[in-house]
Amino acid sequence: xxxxxxxxxxxxxxxxxxxxxxxxxxxxxxxxxxxxxxxxxxxxxxxxxxxxxxxxxxxxxxxxxxxxxxxxxxxxxxxxxxxxxxxxxxxxxxxxxxxxxxxx
Numbered sequence: 261x262x263x264x265x266x267x268x269x270x271x272x273x274x275x276x277x278x279x280x281x282x283x284x285x286x287x288x289x290x291x292x293x294x295x296x297x298x299x300x301x302x303x304x305x306x307x308x309x310x311x312x313x314x315x316x317x318x319x320x321x322x323x324x325x326x327x328x329x330x331x332x333x334x335x336x337x338x339x340x341x342x343x344x345x346x347x348x349x350x351x352x353x354x355x356x357x358x359x360x361x362x363x364x
Contacts, residue, residue: 263287263341284326291319294351308358314351318344 266283269276298315301307325340 261345264345267338267341281330284322284329287322288319288326291315291322295319311351311355311358314347314354318347318351321347 262283263280266276266280270280273279295312295315298311302309302312321340321344325337325344328334328337328340
C-alpha cells in the first residue's frame with residue numbers, strides 16, 4: 261500500500277521518486293526475508309512447502325517490477341505492482357488460514 265502512496269507522490273512531490281525507489285528496495289529485502297522464513301518453516305520446521313513457491317514468485321515479480329520501474333517501463337511496472345499487492349494479500353490470507361487451522 262505504501263508503494264501506491266509513493267507512486268502518487270511521484271506526480272506531486274519532488275522527493276516522491278526517491279521515496280518510491282527506497283520503499284521498492286525495502287520491498288525486495290522484505291520479499292527475501294519472506295522467502296527465507298517460508299523455507300525455514302518448510303525444511304527445518306517440518307511445515308508445509310506450499311508457502312515457499314508463492315514467496316519465491318512474489319520475490320521474482322518484485323525484482324522484475326523494480327527493474328521495470330527503474331527502466332521507466334510504466335506500462336508493465338504499474339500492472340505488476342497491482343498484481344504484487346493482490347499476491348501479497350493472497351499469501352497473507354493463506355498463512356492466516358493455516359494459522360487458524362493449526363489452533364492455539
